Amino acid sequence: MKTKFCLVIFICLGIFETAYPQAGVLDSTFGTNGIGAFPFPLGAGYSVLVQNDGNILVGGNTANNSCAIARFKPNGTLDSSFGTNGKVTYYIDGHCQNAAMALQQDGKIVFSSTSTLGFALLRFNSNGTIDNSFNGSGLVISNFNTEGYSDVSLPVVIQDDGKIIQGGNAHDNSGVDHFGLIRLNPNGSIDNSFGISGRVMTLIGNPLPALWSLAVQSDGKILAGGYSESQMAAPSCFALARYNINGSLDAANFSLDGKVTEYFGLGGASGASLDYDIANAMSFGHDGRILMSGGSLLAGDTNSPIPIMKFNIDGSLDNTFGINGKIRYFAEPASFEINSIAVQIDGKILLCGIASYDLSGNLNDYCVARFESNGEIDSSFGTNGIAYSTLDSAMDMGYSIAIQADNKILITGYSFTHGMFVARYLPGIVNGLNDVSSEAIQPILTYPNPIHDKAIIEYTLEQNEKLSILLTDIHGKTVQAFITNETRLAGIHEEELHLTESLAAGTYIISISNGKNSQGVKVVKY
Known part of the structure; x- marks a missing residue:
């Protein structure tokens, strides 16, 4: 009965089709054979975003290490209305x-x-000109010490109130490495309500922590993810910290002190216990749990696998994922380093990075892998779950991944021959309904679809539940909370949801969660 009901929803939403191209192949309608124009030879793309109008932003650098942004139209050509010739x-x-x-x-x-x-x-x-209303010049320079130690910034996120959090590797006046976060007001001034003088520094794990990822939860708490190396590199572990809105560690609700460190192996420096794990990427699953990936090398490994850890919202490992919350997936002869994670609306996990074939690191493909929400490889994607691509015979690297409203997959990175690139892949069939092993919450129906200022959802509960109903963008960021931890009785329910007037047109996901499982459906706002 449940399967039949799901099928009806797919047809109503107009997203069920009888035939799909193979998942994980380049999209021939994008650029030239799936590759967009090459905007910056000898440069690199480190970040890719999709605007609400479907245009694509790629950020990175040029050959002389200037900051660089290129904007592409949905067909892969440069958008001449942005900056100078795109x-x-x-x-x-x-x-x-x-x-x-x-x-x-x-x-x-x-x-x-x-x-x-x-x-x-x-x-x-939005047209590519510098915004001089931001700190008077469009540029803010910040540091954490007065002794000349180099602070290296990496991720950036924007809170719902418009405040900006920037993270990276920070040093105190003694040169000791920390996770470093700084928060700015929307006008570029320091937000002194955050930490000390707008800054937070956190020791975590081994002596050399590196913060690579930031995310803001729907309740406003801040996640910082990365890894923590030793002076001799190994041992190195995944590292994760959660902060309250004011920048203090969330010691009451996240692990024992607001910080988590995890190894894939025995956590040793050498020999049989050698353990070197790095986390370059982090994302939320649609169940609200935390995914991290990067690289892993243990004693006895001849190649580096694709490593993934999944954490519950309290910082404990999610034992329903892989083996005790961890996966190391080998696909020899390649060794892998993952740099970015995105989660599809059906809960499947996409990862992009580098597949290396020699110890020098000079013979690489860029790659995209897809896993099921439970951690199993999705063999329908690419070749046995992984799409390998090359632009030249030497060095290709994937650094960032994004998902379009139509579920197509964007990758940016670096090519030895071409510099910054952007590529687009076909996803195959992607269900508009996200069912995360929940019998408690039966599938939901949303109408009308597209929506304008309100939507009506219908769902069935098998038992009394405390529910949250959220609206998220296609990247998983919460843009509106309709209800939070409110009790609903067992039975059939109908809820009228009113959208905020300032909500931009675009594709979103309405999800219902009981804190353990969730259901979601894709909607279009016009």
Whole structure:
């Protein structure tokens, strides 16, 4: 009975089709054979975002390490209405070697990079011009010490109130490494209500922590993910911290002290206990749990697998995922390093990164892998779950992944021959309904669809539940909470949901969660 009901919903929403191209192949309708124009030869793409209008932003650097953004039309050609012929560059001091971007609700682009003086944050108008209303110049430089130690910025996120959090590797005045976070007001000034003078520094795990990912939960709490190395590299572990809105560690609700460190193996420096794990990427699953991935090498490994850990919302490992919350997936002869995670609306997990074939690291493909929500490889994607691609015979690297409203998959990175690139892959069939092993919450029906200012959802509960009903964007970020932890009795329910007037047109997901499982359906706002 449940299967028949799901099928009816798929047909009503107009997203069930009888035939789909193979998942994990390049989309021939994008650019040339699935590859967009090459905007910056010898540059690299480190961040890819999809705007509500379907245009694609790629952020990275140029050959001289200037900050760089290119905007592409949905067909893979450069958008000449952005910057100069679709491209924007900004030279700070020649140290833009990593980059991250975030989009404000008003369409402005926040660009995180590094300078010799510390964290660098730029803001651009939607047309690519620098936004001089941001700190008076469009640029904010921040640091954590006064002794000249280099602070390296990496991720950036925007809170619902418009405040901007930038993260990375910070040093105190003794040169000790920390997770470092800084929060700015929307105008670029320091938010002194956060931490100490707008800054938070956290020791975590081994002596050399590295913060690579940031995310904001629906309740406003802040997640910082990365890894923590030793002085001799190994042992190295995944590292995760959660902060309250004011920047204090969430010691009451997340692990024992607001911090989590986890190894895949025995956590040793050498020999039979050798354990070197790094986490470059983090994302929320649609069940609200936390996914992390990067690289892993244990004693006895001849190749590096794809490693994934999944955590519950309290910081404990999710034992329903893989083996005790962990997966190490080998696909020899390649060794893998994952740099970005995205989660489809059906809960499947996409990862992009690098597949290496020699110890020098100079013979690489960029790759995309897909796993089921329970951690099993999705063999319908690419070749046995992994799509390998190459633009030249030497070095190709994937750094960032994003999912379009139509579920197509975007990758950006670096090619030895072509520099910055963007590629698009076909997803195959992607169900509009996200069913995460929940018998307690039966499938939901949403109408009308598309929606304008309100939507009506119908669902059935097998028992009394405390529910949250959320609206998220296609990247999983909560944009509106309709109800939070409210009790609903067993039976059939109908709820009228009113959207905020400022909500931009685009594709969103309405989800119902009881804290353990969730159901979601894709809707279009016009």
